[in-house]
Structure formats: structure tokens, C-alpha cells
Amino acid sequence: MSLARFRPLSWPISLKIPLVVAILMIAIGTLVTERVLSKLSEIQDQNLKELSGAYLDGLSTSVLPHVLRADIWEIFDAIERSKSQYENISIVSTIVASPDNIIFAASDPGSFPTESTIPQEYLMTAIAEAMVKIRSDLPVVRVIKDMEFQGRTIGKLMVTLDVSRQLAERANVRLTLIWTNAVFTVVLAAFGYFLTRRMTRPMQVLTEHLDQIQEGRFQEIDANGIGASGKEVSTLFDSYNAMVRAVNERDMLAKTLHEEEKLAGLGRLAAAMAHEINNPLGGMLNALETLKRHEDNPDVRRTSIGLLERGLKSIGDVVQTSLAAYRDRSARRNLNEKDFADLRRLLRPEILRHAQALKWKTGWRNELAIDGTSVRQIGLNLLLNASHAAGYGGEISFRSDVDNEVLRIAVQNSGRSIPENLLRCLNDKSNSKLQLDDRAGLGLWVICRLVEDMQGQIKAMNTDDGAIVTVEIPLGGGAIRHAA
Amino acid sequence: MKRRSFLTHSMALTSGLASLSAPALAQSPVLRFGLTPVFLSNDLTLLNNLEEYFSATTGHKVELTRKRTYQEITALLVSGQLDAAWICGYPFIRFQDALQLLSVPVWRGRPRYQAYLIVASDRRASGIDDLQGDLHCFSDPDSNSGFLVTSSLLADRNVRPDAFFSKTFFAYGHRNVVRAVASRLAQSGSVDGYVWEVLNQIEPELTRNTKVIGKSDWLGFPPIAAPKANIGSPQYDAIQSIKRALLNMHKDALGRQVLDLLKLDSFGPPEGTDFAKIAGFMKKVQEFG
Numbered sequence: 001m002s003l004a005r006f007r008p009l010s011w012p013i014s015l016k017i018p019l020v021v022a023i024l025m026i027a028i029g030t031l032v033t034e035r036v037l038s039k040l041s042e043i044q045d046q047n048l049k050e051l052s053g054a055y056l057d058g059l060s061t062s063v064l065p066h067v068l069r070a071d072i073w074e075i076f077d078a079i080e081r082s083k084s085q086y087e088n089i090s091i092v093s094t095i096v097a098s099p100d101n102i103i104f105a106a107s108d109p110g111s112f113p114t115e116s117t118i119p120q121e122y123l124m125t126a127i128a129e130a131m132v133k134i135r136s137d138l139p140v141v142r143v144i145k146d147m148e149f150q151g152r153t154i155g156k157l158m159v160t161l162d163v164s165r166q167l168a169e170r171a172n173v174r175l176t177l178i179w180t181n182a183v184f185t186v187v188l189a190a191f192g193y194f195l196t197r198r199m200t201r202p203m204q205v206l207t208e209h210l211d212q213i214q215e216g217r218f219q220e221i222d223a224n225g226i227g228a229s230g231k232e233v234s235t236l237f238d239s240y241n242a243m244v245r246a247v248n249e250r251d252m253l254a255k256t257l258h259e260e261e262k263l264a265g266l267g268r269l270a271a272a273m274a275h276e277i278n279n280p281l282g283g284m285l286n287a288l289e290t291l292k293r294h295e296d297n298p299d300v301r302r303t304s305i306g307l308l309e310r311g312l313k314s315i316g317d318v319v320q321t322s323l324a325a326y327r328d329r330s331a332r333r334n335l336n337e338k339d340f341a342d343l344r345r346l347l348r349p350e351i352l353r354h355a356q357a358l359k360w361k362t363g364w365r366n367e368l369a370i371d372g373t374s375v376r377q378i379g380l381n382l383l384l385n386a387s388h389a390a391g392y393g394g395e396i397s398f399r400s401d402v403d404n405e406v407l408r409i410a411v412q413n414s415g416r417s418i419p420e421n422l423l424r425c426l427n428d429k430s431n432s433k434l435q436l437d438d439r440a441g442l443g444l445w446v447i448c449r450l451v452e453d454m455q456g457q458i459k460a461m462n463t464d465d466g467a468i469v470t471v472e473i474p475l476g477g478g479a480i481r482h483a484a
Numbered sequence: 485m486k487r488r489s490f491l492t493h494s495m496a497l498t499s500g501l502a503s504l505s506a507p508a509l510a511q512s513p514v515l516r517f518g519l520t521p522v523f524l525s526n527d528l529t530l531l532n533n534l535e536e537y538f539s540a541t542t543g544h545k546v547e548l549t550r551k552r553t554y555q556e557i558t559a560l561l562v563s564g565q566l567d568a569a570w571i572c573g574y575p576f577i578r579f580q581d582a583l584q585l586l587s588v589p590v591w592r593g594r595p596r597y598q599a600y601l602i603v604a605s606d607r608r609a610s611g612i613d614d615l616q617g618d619l620h621c622f623s624d625p626d627s628n629s630g631f632l633v634t635s636s637l638l639a640d641r642n643v644r645p646d647a648f649f650s651k652t653f654f655a656y657g658h659r660n661v662v663r664a665v666a667s668r669l670a671q672s673g674s675v676d677g678y679v680w681e682v683l684n685q686i687e688p689e690l691t692r693n694t695k696v697i698g699k700s701d702w703l704g705f706p707p708i709a710a711p712k713a714n715i716g717s718p719q720y721d722a723i724q725s726i727k728r729a730l731l732n733m734h735k736d737a738l739g740r741q742v743l744d745l746l747k748l749d750s751f752g753p754p755e756g757t758d759f760a761k762i763a764g765f766m767k768k769v770q771e772f773g
Contacts, residue, residue, distance in 0.1 A: 073621070073655040076669050109669040114619055115651060 014200055018193040022185050029181030033174065040173055041134065044166045048141065049132040051089045056129060056145045056157050058082065063096055064147055067104060067155040072114055076105035083107070090162035092140055095122075097156045099146075104155070118158060126158055139164045202233040206240060218244045218251070269322075272445065276318040280311030287311070317384070335372035335407070337365055340400060343379045350387045356394050363401030369475050370407055374450045379409060381443040382469055386413035389467065402475070410470045417462035418469075426460040426469070447471070515544040515722050518557045518569030520706075530745045537738045541729035544722050552656050554626035561711060567719060568710040568726050573762045574628035576709055583709040585754030586723070587730040591678055593749060595705045595757050598677035599629030601698035602665050609672070609697045612637050620649040621670035623661050628762050630658055633700045634674040636765035639772035659683060659690075666693035678705070682747045704759040708751065 008016070059082050066074035079094050094107040097118050106112035112119075126144035127133070134141055141163050147155040209221055220241040287307035294300035340362050351358050379398075386396045390413040397412040418426070422444070451458055456473035517538060519531075531548055538546035549566060551557045558575040560566045562582050576583055588595040603609045612634070622645075623630020631654075638648050645652050653670070655661050658679035664670040677699060684691040708730055710723050733739030734750035743750060 072653040072669065073660060073664060076664070076667070077660070080663075105669060109667055114669060 014193060014196045017196040018189040021192040022189040025181065025185035025188055029177070029185065033177040033181065036177060037170060037174055040170060044163075044169070045133050048089070048134060048161065048163065048166070049129065051086070052132055052141070052143045052159060052161060053129050055082065055086045055089060055091070056143065056159060058085065059094065059096075059159075060145065060147050060157055063157075064149060064154070067096065067147060068149065070104060072105050076109070079105060079107045090165060092160040092162045094160075095156075095158040097158065099153045099155060101156065118156075122158065122160070134163045134166055136167065136170070139167060202230075202237065206236065209240065209244075218247050220244050269445075273318055273322060277315050280314035284308050284311035333372050335368045335370045335375045337362060337367070339372050339376040340379065343376060343383060344398075346380060347383050347387065350384065351396070354387060354390070354392050354394065356387060356390055356392075356396055359395070359397040359399075361399045361401075363399075364407075368402065368407060370473060371454060374454060375407065375409070375473065378447050378450050378471055378473075379411075381447045382409065382411040382471070385443050386411045386469075389413045389418075390415040394466075405475045407473045407475060408470060409473075410468060412463070412466060412468040414466040416466070418460055418467045423460050423462065423467075426458050515542060515546045515568075515726060516549055516566045517546055517726065518549045518551070518561055518566040518571075520551070520554050520557045520569070520571055527745065530742065533738060533742045533745065537733065537736065537742055538726065538729055540738065541732070541736065542722065542725035544725065554624045558626060561709065564711045564713050566711075567723050568708055570706060570708050572624075572626065572628050572706045573704045573759050574632045574766065575626050576707055577759055577763045577766055578626075580759075582712055584712045585757070586708045586710050586727040587751040588707045588754050588757045589705050589746070590749040590752045591705060591747070594702070595752055596702040597629070597705050598702055599633035599700040600675050600677045600680050600696045601634065601672060602662065602675055602680065602694045602696050603672045604665060604668055605693050605695045607671075607695075611698055613641075614697070615672045616648055617650045618671035619669075620645065620652045621661050621664040621673040622652055622654050623658050623673075623675060624654055624656055627658075627674075627676070628703065628706075628765070629676040629700070630661060630674050632762065632765045632769060633703075635769045637698075639768050642772070644772070662690055662694055666690055672697075676706075685747060701761060703761050704757045707754060707757065707759075 008019075011019075059078065062078040062082065063075050066078060075096050079096065082094070083091065091107065093112065095112050095118055096104045096106070098104065101118040101123065103112050103114055103116050103118060105114055122142060123144075125138075126142040129143055129145055132141060132143055139162065141161045143159050143161065145157045146153045147157060205221055209219060212219055221237045284307065287304040290300055291304040291308075294304075344358070344360055347358070350356075379400075383396065383398060387394075390396050394413060394415040396414075397410075399410045399412075401408055426444070426448070448458065451471055451473065454473045455476075456471060459470040459472070461468055515538065517534075531550075535546050535548050538544075549557070549560065549569075551560070554572055554575055557566070557569050558571055558579060561569040561571065562579050568586055571583075576585070591597060601612055601615070603615070609615060620634075622634070625631050635645055638645055641648070649672075655664050655670075655673075658676040661670075661673040661675040662680060662683055665673040665675075673694075677696075680691060680694075680696065708726075710726075729739075730751035731753060734743055
């Protein structure tokens, strides 16, 4: 795990608070332990100082006359007797010596024989009464005191005290404090953890519900279920629940509106189809009536049959357009250059019938990663509209190329331009183009819907002689293969 | 005449006692009995029993007097400030002109004891010659076993104690001598054999750290003596009652308790007790200087 990933600030609050409590407890525990041990050391030092001072003073008083006479036995006997009088201090050894460190007698004559010299090590480590202090690295404290008589030093007292009990007591207190602090730290950290968990439980619940919102689910919080008794939490949950209720109501309303809009759209579609069919249908009925009356007239018969044929073709176009628009999209396939060849073939009868000139240019080859059926439908509608607008003897230009992963289809026609309101409607980038009124014709409506579905855009503009509509559709679903 | 002679004798023997006098004894209704540090320890039970026994058998109130040194008890006894005292054979010989024997303790069937030379139990030594250069502990300068015998042995070798030993000191008590050697305060010691043997019975943990490397001949046991000056005085009967109490101690229940504490058989009559060897030691030491 790298240090970069070690980011305590990102830890949950239920972990941070117990951790802070633990750190504070450790800090406080360390401080308290240090203070207690320091105070204990002071007390022990003071106690030892007083006891050793009392012992040396008492022994000094009892041995002083014997030291004056150099009475070895009495000095020894006084040392022996003093042992029982100072049982509350652990005396390792006591030495009574002359001013020049020659031993008169000691509590352990085997180690410190009479007439021998006090060991140099003892002299080096001995301290005066006022300086008594227990060192953690030494199990003994050695105290030395001069015996004065009539202003002259007549001898020395040296006592070695065993302070291992005091050191053990310090170690014991230290261990007890550490254990106590450790237990308190763990208990308080655990308490802090559970308390924080309990306190932040409402926030967790709120977070979980907010996460559900991202998944599209708006659920109210059951405040009773988690025991949220705090006023602030209850208010927060009430506000959240009110918001959820409002959102749910809005969704319901939106869903209803959507259904109504779908029905309205279907109505518009039906009306548009009826309109498209009704126009040729009226002509066809007239032609049929004329044919009934003048069936013997070859001109009338030819003209009427022509009208019927065109009317049926017109109705066929409407049906074809509807089929293309609402065909099942599951059978999606890529756009092939043959699709545009088919477009040109499909358009040829119209071009010939209106004696129009067609310019055709395709700037790519083979196949593009784009819905071929939809693009073909868009192209067909654009060309039919252009042919219709160009009129008899007009010119139509079809150009297709690929640039920056975008398929661009531009269809230009001479003759009639696009009405201003339709032009504004086509160039509008909002969804309003989906609401082209029925006067725009089913073809344009189909184009707009398909382009919208493919995240493309339509640019329409009028020229000096006619209009040009450009459709730009981003390629998707795969790389361009064999692009020209 | 006798009183004058006694005072003269006392002044000659004991410094600082020039102003002492005896008349108080005759007027005292109390029997004063002195005890030297030959005693084993500060055994209050023993002192109480002894005092009670003497009081019961003599009909007098008895006052026990204990001093640190033999010299103090001897001086009090010789000066007549004590009616009787348990002293050592050495001071008795020194002041036998002024003292009369009342009784001699019987230990292990005989009124005799020995002087011991002791060293630490782990030390290799077999006689006094191995102790040269020691820090040696004597019991008392007026003790036979605790000083005189060893000094006599050294006199036989034409050497004084302070020359033979590196240093000497007095512990003023045979038990103290044993303590000094056992604790290694002293490397060797001169001690009463009776005391060492009794300590070996009642305080074996003390004697365990010592061992005996030399024993003297059998010598007269430290006796109970009284000033000769009292003979014929009104106090004499009282002193005789002490003698009777001592001689009959083994026949009395309380007396037997005292004897049991002292680990003695009885207190016997003084007749036949031989202090001649002690006198010989004294003479030898005095002559050697």
C-alpha cells in the first residue's frame, strides 16, 4: 500500500473519531504516566533521603563515642543493633571508617574487613545525604556522611541501600498505568466507535437513500425504523421525505404527460399520414370518376390511369416512409455505398418524370459504421423533398462525404426555397423540431426524428435559387472501414 | 584494721575507687549480687528467676547488678559495694586476699571448664600458631579464658598478643567473641569453652559459623565470691544465706529452672576447686610483661 493511498482525511467519521479518541487517550495516558512516575520518583527519593538521613544520624550518634575510641566491637555492635531499628529500609551494607577511609567495622566484615580501605568504587559512587536520588540503572544507592566532633571530622559512615524494591514499584506502577491506559483507550475508542456509528446512522441512511436516487429510486426514510429520536434528524428526514414525495409526484405527472404526448404524437402521425394519403386519394377518386364517364376516350383514360398511378405511388411512398420510420431497429446494419446507389435508382423515376437534372457525388466507399437503414431513409426523404421543391426541369444535387468521424449529406435543389417558419424549425437545436406541425409533411418529420435519434444535426438554408439541407451524423459503433 | 587494709588493697588494685567505702553494706537490708558478662546473654527470664529464687530462699530482697566489664564488677565486689558476685577465676586469683569463695558452678559433673580458641568454620587452622597476624578478639582483659589463657600461650612463645596478632580488640562478653568471629569481624577469638558449648546448644546458628581449634587444660570454673571484709559483720549471715541458696539451688524447682537456663548441673561447694593453673597463667603473663 503506498503512502499516496494512505489518506486519513478520507476515512469515515465513525473511524476517525475513535481514532482521535485513542490518540488523545494515548497522549493523556503518556502524560499522566510520566507525571505519576515523576511524582512517585520524587516521593521515593524524598522518602529514601529521610530514611537514610535518619539511619545515618542515628547510627552516627550511637557510634560516635566508639569511633573516638576506635572501639571495633562497639562500632560493630551498634551497626548490628541499628539493623533491627531500621527495618523499613533495605540496607545492603554499612561501613564505619576513619577520615582516611580505613574501615573500623562494617555490617559485613567478610566483605569489608576491619583495617582495610573502603573500595574505590564505593567512594566514587557514594553521594551525600542531600543528594540522595534513585537511579533507574542502579539497584543500590550509596550514601556517605562525615562524623563531626568538636568541629573535626573523626570518621565516615557509608551505607549502601537496596532500592530494587523501589525500582520494582516504579516498574509495577508504570506497567499498571500502561495497562490501565491501554484498557481505557480501547474501551473509550470502542465506545466512541459505537457512539459515532449510532450518531452518524441517520447520515448513513440518508446517504444510502441519496445513492438510491442516483439509481433512479426515490424511497422515503422510515425514521422510526432506525430510532432517529433527535429533533434535527427528524426534521432532516421529514424534509428529505417531503422532497422524495414531491419528486415522485413530479415523476408520476411526467409519466402521465409522456403517455399523453405519445398519444398526441401518434395522433399527429395518423393525421399526417391521412393528409398525405388524402391528397392523392382525392385526385385518384376524381380520376376514377372521370374514367367511369369517359372510359371510351383514350386520352382521358390515359390521363386518368396516369393520375391513378401517381396517386398510388404517392400513397406507396407514404407507406414506405412509415415502414422505414417505425421498422424494428434491432436488425441494425452498417451503411453501404450500395444504399446510396439504391437511393439514386429509387429517385430516377421522379427525376425522369420531372425532367430534372441530378448531380451525385459520394466521397466515401464500401461501408461506414452507422445505421444504414436510417441514413438511407434520411437520404430518400431529403431527395424526394428536393425533387418536389425543384419542380419540373429543376436541378438537384446530392453530395456525401466523411470528415472527422462525421457523415455529412448535403442535398441542394433549385426552385422553391424552404418556408421561413420551417427553416427556423429545422435549425432549432432543441427538441422543438420534433414537433413540426403536420404541414411540414411526414418526410421532414421522419428526417428530424431519425437525425435526432442518431445524435446528428440538421442545417437548412435557402440559396439564391432554391435551398440546401445538410445533415451531419457522427459515426459510431466501429471504425470507418475502407473510407475513401 | 581490716577495713583499712581492705580499702588500701582496693585502692591499690582498682583505679578510681579511692573514695569507695564499705559501711553502707552493714546498714543495707538488700542483698546485692553482681553478675559479670560471663553470662550468656541479656536473658531477662534468667535474671528474674534468679532474683526471685534468691529472694525466696534468703529472705532478703535481692538486687542483681550487671556491669559491662569484669573490672567494674570486681571493683564493686572488692570494695564491698556488692555482697556477692559471679566473677571469673582470673580476678578471683588477683584479689583472692580480699575475696572468699562461696560456691563454684558444676558443669557436666565437674567444677571445671576450658578456654577455647575459635576461628571461622571454613578456615584452615589447627592451633594458635596458625593465627599469627590475625585480627583477634578477646573477651575481657580480666577474663581468664577470654584473655589470660591466650596471653599465657603466647608468653610461652615469648610474644605478646599485640605483637603476635595484627590487631586485637575486646568484645566484653564471650557471646560477643563468638559473634565477632562468626561474622568475620575478627579472624579468631579467645572464648570461654562453657559459653561456646552452651551457645552451641541454644544458638547453634551462631556457633555454626565458628570452629574450635584449641582447647586449654581444664581450669577452675568462674566462682561466686564475696568480700572477706564481711566476715563477722551483721551482713555475714545474709551472705551465708546466699551461699546456702546457691548450694541448694538444684534441690529447688525454681532453682532448677535457673540451672536449666544456665545449662549447669548445680552450684557446688568451693572446697577442692583448683585455680592454681589460672594463677600460673597470671604469673607467667605478669613475668613476661
